[in-house]
Amino acid sequence: MTEEKIQRINELARKSKTPEGLTEAEKAEQTELRNEFRRSVVSSLTSQLDCCTIVDEKGNVLKKAKNTK
Numbered sequence: 001m002t003e004e005k006i007q008r009i010n011e012l013a014r015k016s017k018t019p020e021g022l023t024e025a026e027k028a029e030q031t032e033l034r035n036e037f038r039r040s041v042v043s044s045l046t047s048q049l050d051c052c053t054i055v056d057e058k059g060n061v062l063k064k065a066k067n068t069k
Helices: 001-015 024-050
Strands: 053-055 059-064
Touching: 001 024
Parallel strands: none
Antiparallel strands: 053 059
């Protein structure tokens, strides 16, 4: 997700709090940008977790099963 898109999300959020609010087109754009941001966060977190291993109390290294989504 680019910095410009994040700025646009914030811009739309600020505008939505004003008396004029958002147009239907802006609401649709806001929804799409928010969904893209969520997908980006989930993808990043999944990548980080895929690189992690778990060590139990006995010192055994347990590999995390890959997400089969």
